[in-house]
Amino acid sequence: MKAAYLDCFSGISGDMLLGALVDAGLDFNLLQRDLAGLDLDEYELYEQKVLKQGIRGTQIHVHALEGHVHRHLSDIQAIIGRSALPPQVKEKSLEIFTRLGKAEAKIHGTDIEQIHFHEVGAVDAIVDIVGAVIGFWRLGIERVFASPIHVGKGFVKAAHGLLPVPAPATLELLTGVPIYAQDVEGELATPTGAAIVTAYCREFGPFPKIRVERIGYGAGVKDLTIPNLLRLTIGELANEDKGQEGIREGEALTLEVNIDDMNPECYDYLFEKLFQAGAMDVYIQTIQMKKNRPAVLLTVQTPYHKLEEMRRILFQETTTIGLRVYPIKKYMLPYELLTVETNYGSAKVKVAFMEGRACTVSPEYEDCRRLARLTGEPLKHIYEEIKEKAKILLYSTKYPMD
Numbered sequence: 001m002k003a004a005y006l007d008c009f010s011g012i013s014g015d016m017l018l019g020a021l022v023d024a025g026l027d028f029n030l031l032q033r034d035l036a037g038l039d040l041d042e043y044e045l046y047e048q049k050v051l052k053q054g055i056r057g058t059q060i061h062v063h064a065l066e067g068h069v070h071r072h073l074s075d076i077q078a079i080i081g082r083s084a085l086p087p088q089v090k091e092k093s094l095e096i097f098t099r100l101g102k103a104e105a106k107i108h109g110t111d112i113e114q115i116h117f118h119e120v121g122a123v124d125a126i127v128d129i130v131g132a133v134i135g136f137w138r139l140g141i142e143r144v145f146a147s148p149i150h151v152g153k154g155f156v157k158a159a160h161g162l163l164p165v166p167a168p169a170t171l172e173l174l175t176g177v178p179i180y181a182q183d184v185e186g187e188l189a190t191p192t193g194a195a196i197v198t199a200y201c202r203e204f205g206p207f208p209k210i211r212v213e214r215i216g217y218g219a220g221v222k223d224l225t226i227p228n229l230l231r232l233t234i235g236e237l238a239n240e241d242k243g244q245e246g247i248r249e250g251e252a253l254t255l256e257v258n259i260d261d262m263n264p265e266c267y268d269y270l271f272e273k274l275f276q277a278g279a280m281d282v283y284i285q286t287i288q289m290k291k292n293r294p295a296v297l298l299t300v301q302t303p304y305h306k307l308e309e310m311r312r313i314l315f316q317e318t319t320t321i322g323l324r325v326y327p328i329k330k331y332m333l334p335y336e337l338l339t340v341e342t343n344y345g346s347a348k349v350k351v352a353f354m355e356g357r358a359c360t361v362s363p364e365y366e367d368c369r370r371l372a373r374l375t376g377e378p379l380k381h382i383y384e385e386i387k388e389k390a391k392i393l394l395y396s397t398k399y400p401m402d
């Protein structure tokens with residue numbers, strides 16, 4: 001599972017997060033193209049490489065051309081709702097705006113629909129929030145961790161006058177989150193940054209066990225006595241951090257095409273390309289189409305961020321001229337790959353867990369085949385032997401079989 005760790009040693013704001021995502025490999029042009037789906041043309045977006053205490057980072061500037069516009073939550077819901085963004089990006093962006101609105105409403109002692117969002121309703125907050133959601137989606141990040149958050153201290157100038165740091169809405173949003181202040185004067189964590197990080201992250205602490213793949217530094221505007229950067233680390237989460245406590249929920253897409261005129265020899269290559277590009281599953285079923293034509297129903301399961309690639313492969317490598325896409329919800333048991341020693345040789349076994357107990361043990365087919373070829377034993381005997389050895393191994397661990 002792809003995970004991200006946000007190192008908030010200098011706080012977090014919407015533009016710092018956007019900068020960190022771009023610095024970690026989010027394609028800036030693609031981000032601009034995705035944001036163009038918003039039907040908001042009163043802004044310009046710039047990317048700039050800057051140095052903060054000798055560390056190079058990416059600063060994103062949202063230059064508003066619209067002046068100071070007050071928007072209500074319903075205005076923002078309409079902008080995001082009618083946009084050309086994918087449904088999960090819309091949903092997460094709206095969740096973040098609602099959290100922000102609720103926090104502001106509580107601070108001002110008013111109703112969420114009375115809040116006209118002030119600074120946070122301005123175009124830069126929309127770009128920061130929707131841009132960050134696009135970034136996590138495009139980079140395929142499924143789980144987010146963060147450090148305790150350095151919030152800064154002192155006072156900050158806002159529309160109504162001076163506000164204590166952390167700003168009231170920031171502090172409200174960070175309820176339940178470990179925060180701290182040191183000697184650094186100024187506002188390090190903003191309401192937008194706090195709303196985004198708390199919408200994605202439940203775990204605030206040291207680095208989780210991840211295999212580091214990409215690192216990004218997002219720069220803040222001010223020069224501070226510490227590097228004004230948000231550090232984003234992206235990597236594959238190690239097995240034990242997947243958690244053996246229960247069932248994970250996930251979202252994915254199912255792509256379907258009906259094909260009645262393709263050389264069957266091409267399917268093998270098609271499967272290979274789809275799996276190589278990151279498909280989670282690919283399968284075909286025979287169907288009977290109109291005019292009694294025998295045909296094939298090809299199904300591809302893919303993470304959201306791989307949609308464009310899958311679509312391109314399907315149009316390029318099959319004879320179809322159309323495809324169907326459905327969002328799906330997935331429930332997945334956490335699992336581990338164990339290695340067991342048998343009389344025939346060593347083999348891997350996939351063990352799935354539920355409520356702290358091993359509930360399914362599946363020997364890896366490739367290993368069973370290898371051992372069957374090597375020893376001449378029937379594959380089914382090898383399969384059973386591996387399963388038995390895995391059960392014995394599990395009895396001696398804290399995760400016994402049911």
Ligand SMILES: O=C([S-])c1cc(C(=O)S)c[n+]([C@@H]2O[C@H](COP(=O)(O)O)[C@@H](O)[C@H]2O)c1
Nearest residue numbers: 118119120158159167168169170190191192
């Ligand atoms: O103008 C208002 S009402 C206002 C309220 C608050 C509260 O915390 S309440 C905070 N602010 C400040 O606005 C800027 C912009 O924040 P972004 O999250 O959009 O970057 C920031 O300095 C807040 O502290 C304004």
Ligand code: NI
Nearest residue numbers: 108118159160
């Ligand atoms: Ni206000």
